[in-house]
Amino acid sequence: MREFGYLRAPDVPGAVALHGADGGTRFLAGGTNLVDLMKAGVERPERLVDVTGLPLGAIEPTADGGLRIGATVSNSDLAAHPQVRRQYPVLSQAVLAGASGQLRNMATVGGNLLQRTRCAYFTDLARPCNKRTPGSGCSAVTGEHRNHAILGATEHCVAVHPSDMGVALAALDAVVSYETLDGPGAVPLADFYLPVADTPHEETALPPGALITGVTLPPAPVAARSRYRKVRERASYAFAIGSLAAALDVRDGLVHEVRLAFGAVASRPWRAHAAERALTGGPASAEAFAAAADAELAAAAPLPHNGYKVTLMRNLVVAVLTELAEEAGR
Numbered sequence: 001m002r003e004f005g006y007l008r009a010p011d012v013p014g015a016v017a018l019h020g021a022d023g024g025t026r027f028l029a030g031g032t033n034l035v036d037l038m039k040a041g042v043e044r045p046e047r048l049v050d051v052t053g054l055p056l057g058a059i060e061p062t063a064d065g066g067l068r069i070g071a072t073v074s075n076s077d078l079a080a081h082p083q084v085r086r087q088y089p090v091l092s093q094a095v096l097a098g099a100s101g102q103l104r105n106m107a108t109v110g111g112n113l114l115q116r117t118r119c120a121y122f123t124d125l126a127r128p129c130n131k132r133t134p135g136s137g138c139s140a141v142t143g144e145h146r147n148h149a150i151l152g153a154t155e156h157c158v159a160v161h162p163s164d165m166g167v168a169l170a171a172l173d174a175v176v177s178y179e180t181l182d183g184p185g186a187v188p189l190a191d192f193y194l195p196v197a198d199t200p201h202e203e204t205a206l207p208p209g210a211l212i213t214g215v216t217l218p219p220a221p222v223a224a225r226s227r228y229r230k231v232r233e234r235a236s237y238a239f240a241i242g243s244l245a246a247a248l249d250v251r252d253g254l255v256h257e258v259r260l261a262f263g264a265v266a267s268r269p270w271r272a273h274a275a276e277r278a279l280t281g282g283p284a285s286a287e288a289f290a291a292a293a294d295a296e297l298a299a300a301a302p303l304p305h306n307g308y309k310v311t312l313m314r315n316l317v318v319a320v321l322t323e324l325a326e327e328a329g330r
Helices: 012-019 034-040 075-080 082-087 089-098 101-106 109-113 165-171 273-279 286-297 308-328
Strands: 005-008 025-028 047-050 059-061 067-070 175-180 183-188 211-217 226-231 242-251 254-263
Touching (some): 012 025, 012 047, 012 211, 059 082, 067 082, 075 082, 075 089, 075 101, 089 165, 089 226, 165 242, 165 254, 226 308, 242 308, 254 273, 254 286, 273 286
Parallel strands (some): 005 047, 025 047
Antiparallel strands (some): 059 067, 067 211, 175 183, 226 242
């Protein structure tokens, strides 16, 4: 790791001022992703601005019945918070599925949203990677891509976003707040991550130098009955090869409302709007769940070695929604 400067931010405006629009500066919170990438030589910041002391560590109810989660809230505190577990259990489950206890104690909400891809070629400085070096090529397209994207990818990048928390937030219509030199701003999570297109190195819609200050969850009664299911290659801590955040409201055997988001299948958490439209107003049956999954996955374009993800995600949708529907009928 090469030498870098270190500054501790006194407050939010001070943090933004210290960063400015300097491309060589990074904000540092838990460091569970950034520091690893610095050790690997992928990230090479000239200086770090430590934001761990900022007053962004609270989880508070909003006036309309939602929740605001500060950017420096640890993943452990988020998963254990009583209101999160009661109102948005899918989020608590996703966070608990996302990492080891030690990492959850360090990792923060803001940092989780900004974590980089875990594609092996991204951290292999000897191999081309458009996300690391724009225009160099994507080694995964013709190389090892068993765990890579089946939705929304291009020939420029087929990596998947690694966040479990982000998948749950996508299903909950979360809004990300940030601060810049020009003042505060906000962006829905649906628009937070940019499409791959031919610029996979451009990952989020945050303005240059922006500091994430929190995430707001709007009220969502449907989320009271929700679930996060993660499939991985080993039962211990591992990244997903496919995951699903689901919330379901069934009334008189019909789907009144449903939320679905897929993980580990695209460069960003994938909100399954086509599946939601197919289900809303229809029967809460295994056949309907399978047809809805097929409607969403019709756009899948798997590579030679990751086509299994289509079947995996279809089965996940059917299994999880069937469980939630059965619970609603008890």
